Amino acid sequence: MRRSWLKTLLIFTGVAFMLAFCLVPFLYMVVVSFSTTPEFLTPGVPFKFTFDNFDAVLVGQSLHFMDYLRNSVLLSLISAFCCVFIGSLAAYAVTRLPVPGKMYLLFLVLAVSMFPQIGLVGYLFKFMAALGWINTYQGLLLPYIAWILPLSLWILVSYFSQIPIELDQAGLVDGCSRWQILYKIIFPVAVPGIFSTFLLAFILAFNEFMYALMLTTDYRTRTIPVGITMFQGLHGQTPWGNIMAASVITVLPAVLLAIIFQRYIIGGLTRGAVKG
Amino acid sequence: MPSRNLTSVSKSAAHELRTGCLFILPLVVFIVLFVLLPVLGTFINSMFQDVSFVGKRFYFFKNYEHLWSDPGFFKALKFTLLFILVSVPFELVLGLLFAMLLDQHIPFRGLLRGCVLIPWAIPAAISARTWELIYNYSYGLANYICLTLGLSTQPVNWLGTSVGAFSAVVVADVWKTAPFVAIIFLAGLQAIPRELYEQGRIDRANSWHMFFRITLPILRPVVIVALLFRTIDGLRVFDLIYVLTHGGPGGSTASVSHYAYMHFVSGDFGYGSAISVVLFVIAFVFSIVYVKVGRFSTEVL
Known part of the structure; x- marks a missing residue:
């Protein structure tokens, strides 16, 4: 009896530490975003509540936050959608159809996902510059999709391989083409897998930094992660309140997604990582 | 009956192969164009003196x-x-x-x-x-x-x-x-x-x-x-x-x-x-x- 009491205490302490470790920087971000000054921790400076930071970020034009937000959301949505679509086609072929060298393809794709981005970005910059695609959506989208496809493929292959092949055979007997089988039979059955792939692809695209840094030049295509590093005040002082307000707005959807859909995200991550 | 089945199987085998390659094609194109090609390009570029506003020159190693x-x-x-x-x-x-x-x-x-x-x-x-x-x-x-x-x-x-x-x-x-x-x-x-x-x-x-x-x-x-x-x-x-x-x-x-x-x-x-x-x-x-x-x-x- 005493042992189990001790165990409960240990687990409780551990969980408290874990929560503090994971949440304190995030909570600090939230508190600063509502403060008139970031200096409220120094003695003699009181904490004063304000909405001004959010006002500056959401309504003010000079920071271009809304532009960055629009670019980030659009680019991530389109990339995630394309990755799921292209990835599903390939995953279906790899798990169901006689494709020569499919193991090589899977390992090539795995190796590709280990490449350092810096080894690609210099050439991509020249490539996009030659096409005149610097600072365009397509100039970012195409590298994004290629960059996120490997993980998408691995997750989808792991989901699709668990769907019984009898379903396909039933479809073939009914005279469906492979394409019809994919979207009429496999897609509905694989909804959880497709959803977690979509979520992960979205998060990866949303968090991407280096391509966005090299391949954009201003607010018309720049994404939030890059935009937020360029927030500057009028007098050279770092506008911490504005930065934290922008961070809170950006991060809130991700936080909610993580909490609501943790099951799908964890499912996708473990399939992408462990099964690989 | 069996012979008809056989031809349809062999015909469908070729068809399946084609469908499979077609399904994989978009992924391969993306990875080749926007991952493998850039890697190759970076490697080739590393053999050149390639500085903006200065001419490009083969540098070897x-x-x-x-x-x-x-x-x-x-x-x-x-x-x-x-x-x-x-x-x-x-x-x-x-x-x-x-x-x-x-x-x-x-x-x-x-x-x-x-x-x-x-x-x-x-x-x-x-x-x-x-x-x-x-x-x-x-x-x-x-x-x-x-x-x-x-x-x-x-x-x-x-x-x-x-x-x-x-x-x-x-x-x-x-x-x-x-x-x-x-x-x-x-x-x-x-x-x-x-x-x-x-x-x-x-x-x-x-x-x-x-x-x-x-x-x-x-x-x-x-x-x-x-x-x-x-x-x-x-x-x-x-x-x-x-x-x-x-x-x-x-x-x-x-x-x-x-x-x-x-x-x-x-x-x-x-x-x-x-x-x-x-x-x-x-x-x-x-x-x-x-x-x-x-x-x-x-x-x-």
């Missing part, structure tokens, strides 16, 4: 020769390796601890798992800015905690000294990636059959023994996967450095990626490419190890 005698490059390489050596063990230990906690039957388990995902789900650039504020010398949270708890008698100059900046980068990286490691470990823990622990209890093994005799050995392949994942990811660290320390102070926290990037930005594509190629080769060696180990881990799991 001159960039690499220069690299070999470039103290800046070795400084960046040393930082990157040291960064991995220090941060990855912390990430694995914390990740294992978190995974074991999340594996317990505790209330609000789903919510807790969601909370642990938060650091991972936040863009690195955004969390790096928050860390920048946390490490602020005069009003940041880090110094507030250190002074309040009496860990230090005067404020620590986190981002202004090389030791401080190194620790700052390590802490921020551990914060972001320990959750990812925890999720991988959690899957490994859940795959362990509960009967093993029952058996252990019957044999009167204590928790300590069970951890070292049952949990860790079964988890071994997962640990290796996480280790290599984190190593390769640590090798290419960029966002965090770029935002939090800008490679400073005095280039003491410039990673190899950051060092190459600085050359790209200053217009020296040839030399930047050569640095990238070296990083690429190092990562590739790790990838081979990963694929080798990964294959045996799929058998075990």
Whole structure:
């Protein structure tokens, strides 16, 4: 009896530490975003509540936050959608159809996902510059999709391989083409897998930094992660309140997604990582 | 009847092959055009003197020769390796601890798992800015905690000294990636059959023994996967450095990626490419190890 009491205490302490470790920087971000000054921790400076930071970020034009937000959301949505679509086609072929060298393809794709981005970005910059695609959506989208496809493929292959092949055979007997089988039979059955792939692809695209840094030049295509590093005040002082307000707005959807859909995200991550 | 079946089978075999290739084609095109081609291009570029507004000239291995005698490059390489050596063990230990906690039957388990995902789900650039504020010398949270708890008698100059900046980068990286490691470990823990622990209890093994005799050995392949994942990811660290320390102070926290990037930005594509190629080769060696180990881990799991 005493042992189990001790165990409960240990687990409780551990969980408290874990929560503090994971949440304190995030909570600090939230508190600063509502403060008139970031200096409220120094003695003699009181904490004063304000909405001004959010006002500056959401309504003010000079920071271009809304532009960055629009670019980030659009680019991530389109990339995630394309990755799921292209990835599903390939995953279906790899798990169901006689494709020569499919193991090589899977390992090539795995190796590709280990490449350092810096080894690609210099050439991509020249490539996009030659096409005149610097600072365009397509100039970012195409590298994004290629960059996120490997993980998408691995997750989808792991989901699709668990769907019984009898379903396909039933479809073939009914005279469906492979394409019809994919979207009429496999897609509905694989909804959880497709959803977690979509979520992960979205998060990866949303968090991407280096391509966005090299391949954009201003607010018309720049994404939030890059935009937020360029927030500057009028007098050279770092506008911490504005930065934290922008961070809170950006991060809130991700936080909610993580909490609501943790099951799908964890499912996708473990399939992408462990099964690989 | 059977003969008709046979021809339709052979006809459909060719058809299936064509469909299969067609389904794979978009993926292959994307990866070839926007991953493999750039890698090849970078490699070719690394053999050229390729500086903006200066003519392009075939250089053969001159960039690499220069690299070999470039103290800046070795400084960046040393930082990157040291960064991995220090941060990855912390990430694995914390990740294992978190995974074991999340594996317990505790209330609000789903919510807790969601909370642990938060650091991972936040863009690195955004969390790096928050860390920048946390490490602020005069009003940041880090110094507030250190002074309040009496860990230090005067404020620590986190981002202004090389030791401080190194620790700052390590802490921020551990914060972001320990959750990812925890999720991988959690899957490994859940795959362990509960009967093993029952058996252990019957044999009167204590928790300590069970951890070292049952949990860790079964988890071994997962640990290796996480280790290599984190190593390769640590090798290419960029966002965090770029935002939090800008490679400073005095280039003491410039990673190899950051060092190459600085050359790209200053217009020296040839030399930047050569640095990238070296990083690429190092990562590739790790990838081979990963694929080798990964294959045996799929058998075990």
